Amino acid sequence: MTRNWDIIQQGDWIVIKMPSGNQKLIQLQPNVQIELGKFGKFQSSELIGKYYSVPLEIYDRDKLKRVENTDYLLDFEIDPRVETDATNQEIFDDANSQKLTQKDIEEMKLKSLDGSVHHQTIIKEIVSNNEKFNEKTEFAKAKYIKRKVKKYSKIFIPLFPNARNLIEYHNLKNPEKIHELRIDSLSQILTYANVRAGSRMLVCDDTGGLLATAILERTHGLGTCYFFHDGQNASLEIMKCSNFSNEVLSSFKTFAYQNIGKQPELREIEEGADVKPELIEKINARNANIKETFSTLEQGGFDSLIISTKFDTTEVIKKLEQFLAPSAIVVAYSARKELILEAYEYCRKSPSYANTFLTESWLREYQVPVFTSGTHPNMMMSGSGGFIFSATTVTTPEGLVIDKTTKRRKTSKN
Structure with a gap:
């Protein structure tokens, strides 16, 4: 039976977006109470x-x-796009402007x-009892109401853990874990690398598998994705939260750097050993998978190489470029230009x-949109979306030599 991926099921990973803007990543386990702090709790x-x-509201304590x-702006008939004669110049919105006492609000x-x-009701009471509210501009009213909604609302949104939502979650919690990658930079990486259904891609990232997650999400398992990692085991904690089906994951393979160019190590069953048939079948299936993975890599012809790592990007390219097809795309991302500058120079020359x-990626985020009184960007946002370099592989005809001094092409006869 085909699953409806729009509906939440037991065992799913979910990103919960709370009214304050904070987020929580949970796995839906049976008979567990989910705590959202001051916003409430539910089963x-x-x-x-x-x-x-779809927005959900907590009521009756845990329902x-x-x-x-x-x-909420519609409840107060506020449109920040409308220009009025109001001004905030003489308004001093302090504690004295609120008629309700702190005790009333706490109750x-x-x-x-x-x-x-x-x-x-709380939000409406606070707004209606603010003596300075009606003197504010429409934009200031909208900001005031949104602040109260973030503080008192009990409405949250359960989000599917796709690449976009996982990026937003980790940028709020620990941006360094995903190399400060933003969604606008990720969209450029996928576009430059021409990621599509049927693509054959090599991926090297130490962001917990975030880039690989975005690739599988776009190809939906129609293609091949080789994930290269250092050590024996790949770090894929972000991918594990993506709710991918086994069908999608079947197109994903992991490969250790130290095994490139080596014959794969297969598990052998000693002759005469007392081994259960189920275990023999499992070992044979594992060996067949290892052989297929190694053979596919050795054949090469991959369409793109995508890199986001703190290791030497130049060495990664030199080690994996042998598996790329002509006209393949190499794309590398880093939050710091210096980490990919050498690789960029290597490909350029x-x-x-x-x-x-x-x-370099750049993005401006805005507060409540205002079309009549100028723009209002957020006061706190990332200053840069990181750096991306891209290059296209080409084949050099036999006998053609590049003179790097004059940068002119010469034939061997000259």
């Missing part, structure tokens, strides 16, 4: 059968229900936790590569 069984990306409308928060007071370029 894991409440999520089973719900749709991904969930679907929310149709999450735009409503406690009632909200047991379900006797809806969180929307080599006669085996053409169309070599190095770029």
